[in-house]
Amino acid sequence: MGEFGVSSEVGTLRGVLLHRPGAELSRLTEANRDRLLFDVVPSLSEMRAEHDAFAQVLRERGVEVLLLGDLLPQAIEHSGAARIQGISAAVSDRRLGPPLAAEVSAYLRGLAPADLARVLIEGLAFDELPGEIGTSATSLVRFMHAETDFVIDPLPNLMFTRDSSFWVGDRFAITRLAFAARSRETSLTDIVFAHHPLFLGTRRAYESRTAPVEGGDVVLLAPGVVAVGVGERTTPAGVEALARSLFRDELAHTVLAVGIAQSRAYMHLGTMATMVDTDAMVMNPQMRCAPTFTVSRVAGGGPDDLTVTGPTEFADVASRAMGLARLRVIDTALDAGAGDLPVYGADGSNTLAVSPGVVIAYAHATETNRRLRDVGIEVLEIAGGELATGRGGPRCLACPVSRAAIPA
């Protein structure tokens, strides 16, 4: 696929990390789906068929598709540290109590890499624990847990690989996810990028990881110019930490912090606005004037000194920061066909570019897709009725690891 590295949202895509939906989604029930961030309980078989078709479109366009479910066991096989890291992120003393936690950890240490990877992704229910674990009288948890409790929570949102990591320049960034239901996902993307031999020698961006930053909020507008949504997920402190880190590593010179509503319907900047060409964005109309602060480095200051200006309207400041005479903005439509998802839940703005002016989009975003075609964007449609039940479109479902540089 060529070199790893990503400096835009539209440069010709050469490689992506996807996660094929698996049994972790069969864990969703009416009782837990809200907590696990799904609007309805999906059909796994249909969802997998849709996801396979998505991967196929990518492959047909010459994109190498890496699957997390393949890379994770390979990384664990390769590195003892990866194994320990996966186990310690999954087993919580606080939740299981020390005696049971110790027994579960010992059990996981003994599993073959493929089995351990499966547990780390799909979770572990109490009734799946081998009979001999925790049966001594030392664990109250073993006796009193609720029927529906998990020893290790499943990760049904892992397929949204853009949230738990992203690449900027020639480095990978492991994020910090805002909600408890997703926070462990980053331990798995970290294992893959830090320990899989494929990525040997690649470096890490954004080490701090204290305040939440989700990859879905990070939009690489142009080389050196990074927009980050601040809303339900990414916090202002997260953007500050990310900006400092990107400036220090010279991976960006301008960070735009874009205020989006604190609501599930808005979720991520990438859900509301995405690049579809080097000079064009598809955008929820409300985003044009979203209050945006520009964060840059103080001239002559230390690497950690930031200067903040604004607020200014998102579309204007983005266009200027990208050095464009004019940014073409295509408004997302209120698409029908999204069932009872809220108006922009059709994920029409959540397109994934495979090259400048060529994007993958959900077929159900009919009107938005028509508008994109009207201005000359090629739209490759995929079925997403089941994939969209967790909310999130093609862009969230893929973490680009290699894109060609966009021609200057």
Ligand SMILES: NC(=[NH2+])NCCC[C@H](N)C(=O)O
């Ligand atoms: N980048 C995105 N918009 N990702 C979609 C994530 C969807 C997931 N169910 C969540 O609520 O977190």
